[in-house]
Amino acid sequence: MVERQDMQNRELYFANHSYSQLESRLKAGRKTVLLFPVGATEAHGPHSPLSTDVIISEGMCRRAAQQLADDSEVTALILPSLGYAVTRYAGRFLGTIHVNEATLQAMIVDICRSLIEQGFQYIILVNNHFEPEHVQTLHRSIDLIQESTGVLIGYLDLTRRERAVRLTEEFKKSECHAGRYETSLVLADHPELVDTQLMPALPEIPISLVNVIGRGQKDFVEMGLVQAYNGDPARATAVEGEESFAILTDMLIELIRGLTHGSGGRDMPGFYNRV
Ligand SMILES: [Zn+2]
Secondary structure: OOOOOHHHHHEEEEHHHHHHHHHHHHOOOOOEEEEEEEOOOOOOOOOOOOOHHHHHHHHHHHHHHHHHHOOOOEEEEEOOEEOOOOOOOOOOOOOOOOOOHHHHHHHHHHHHHHHHHHOEEEEEEOOOOOEEEEHHHHHHHHHHHHHHHOOEEEEOOOOOHHHHHOOOOOHOOOOOOOOOHHHHHHHOHHHHOOOOOOOOOOEEEEHHHHHHHHOOOOOOOHHOOOOOOOEEEHOHHHHHHHHHHHHHHHHHHOOOOOOOOOOOOOOOOHHHHHH
8 A cells, every 4th residue: 555645745746647647637738847957966975875966856846746735726846857968067077977068069959859748847957056057058948948849947046146046055165075964965865975084184175166166167176175075075964965955946936937937937047157
């Protein structure tokens, strides 16, 4: 006997449906929003998993879809995650998997077009890997899809100032690669994947990514992130992670409303353009 909660959680995921279940769900009348979790497979300190960014994107999508489960207007389904990114900065660390801009763009464009051709009108990229070349590629992909199909793909750009100000102090200072902010989020959803023996001994690395990226640096070691993290992971807690997830989820749901109401749904590119 499957518990009701398990059943609901299973139904949050696009690919857990059969094609016929999906068909009847689409006929049910509510607007269907597809949430597409995107992240990197990339070194995140000696303490946090390579999948850190994907875990954060998936955690936001799951919370948003759960909150909308009984909504009268929209229903959200979570697409299979894309865990490969443009990720050169962490290239010296084992486990980092880099794909070129053209590869990422082709994946995003092809996946979204395939869904649009089937009649899905609302797709949102939920990304938590903030390397500028990666974020720019996502924006370019959205532009291309809109030019060729007329459909606006949603995007929450957490590198924008008005987004960042709602998050933690560390995130605002852009000391946010596998530091207190990101590690807390992983602790909230996957504590078993954080090395909590090692974590408290890690020294704080107060280096702002906006500053070093602004100076043109493109390698974590050269930036001073000698163990592939900055910020203060030693102070990460699951409680802070849950608080950040709540804020991220609020922002995502606001974005979903904007997209389905035709009044928004896509943020323009963020801090790399100093906005
Ligand atoms: Zn990250």
